[in-house]
Amino acid sequence: MRIKKYLKLLLIFLVVLLGILYLRSNKEKPMKMNNPHNVKGVVSYKRSFNDLNEEQLAAAKRWGIRPIESREDAKHLGKKLVEIKTCEAYKVDSLTHSIPYLVPRAAKLLKEIGENFQDSLSHKGINPNQIIVTSVLRTQGDQKRLRRGNRNATENSAHAYATTFDISHKRFQKLEDPKGYPTEDANPVHLKMVLSEVLRDLKKAKKCLVKYELKQGCFHITVQ
Numbered sequence: 138m139r140i141k142k143y144l145k146l147l148l149i150f151l152v153v154l155l156g157i158l159y160l161r162s163n164k165e166k167p168m169k170m171n172n173p174h175n176v177k178g179v180v181s182y183k184r185s186f187n188d189l190n191e192e193q194l195a196a197a198k199r200w201g202i203r204p205i206e207s208r209e210d211a212k213h214l215g216k217k218l219v220e221i222k223t224c225e226a227y228k229v230d231s232l233t234h235s236i237p238y239l240v241p242r243a244a245k246l247l248k249e250i251g252e253n254f255q256d257s258l259s260h261k262g263i264n265p266n267q268i269i270v271t272s273v274l275r276t277q278g279d280q281k282r283l284r285r286g287n288r289n290a291t292e293n294s295a296h297a298y299a300t301t302f303d304i305s306h307k308r309f310q311k312l313e314d315p316k317g318y319p320t321e322d323a324n325p326v327h328l329k330m331v332l333s334e335v336l337r338d339l340k341k342a343k344k345c346l347v348k349y350e351l352k353q354g355c356f357h358i359t360v361q
């Protein structure tokens with residue numbers, strides 16, 4: 138009888154203990170708010186990022202591969218190409234008209250843009266977000282398919298040389314807090330402004346050429 142009583146008490150004790158632990162774990166964590174400061178952007182997207190196709194093509198031909206016919210051909214280029222995968226620095230969108238490969242020089246630039254963007258956000262009091270890569274290397278086949286639907290896809294695109302990629306200026310990937318704190322969504326206008334500051338600085342440092350694409354919602358960037 139006594140043992141039963143002790144067991145009953147022990148059981149009650151355990152239930153109470155588990156209840157307390159459960160309540161504690163669910164205690165609401167305060168939301169991390171944005172506190173944007175020193176976000177200046179550029180005066181004009183169009184005027185600040187107006188490196189035309191001819192200039193981008195010249196850089197692409199200098200640093201890039203010879204255009205390839207098919208996706209199969211990319212596999213035979215070995216170390217000339219680096220595969221671009223979602224990582225800490227950036228997210229790769231589901232690509233429909235391109236394949237995720239860049240020459241090492243361009244891959245390094247993309248990583249630098251992604252890292253600088255996140256550093257800038259944290260310095261400027263904005264919750265963490267990643268850039269999204271929307272287009273990378275286009276084979277001649279991709280280029281043909283794209284031309285059917287889009288007049289803007291120029292005959293001779295820098296995307297054919299694995300030196301050029303597009304980064305969305307409309308969509309960004311929100312990063313969740315590693316400790317599980319809820320975070321306030323960042324204002325997309327602020328994110329676009331910070332990204333443009335990062336690109337302006339890299340352009341000034343002669344690391345890249347940038348064209349602002351309004352319709353496609355992206356920055357078209359070639360390594361320099």
Ligand SMILES: [Zn+2]
Pocket residue numbers: 272296302303356357358
């Ligand atoms: Zn592009």
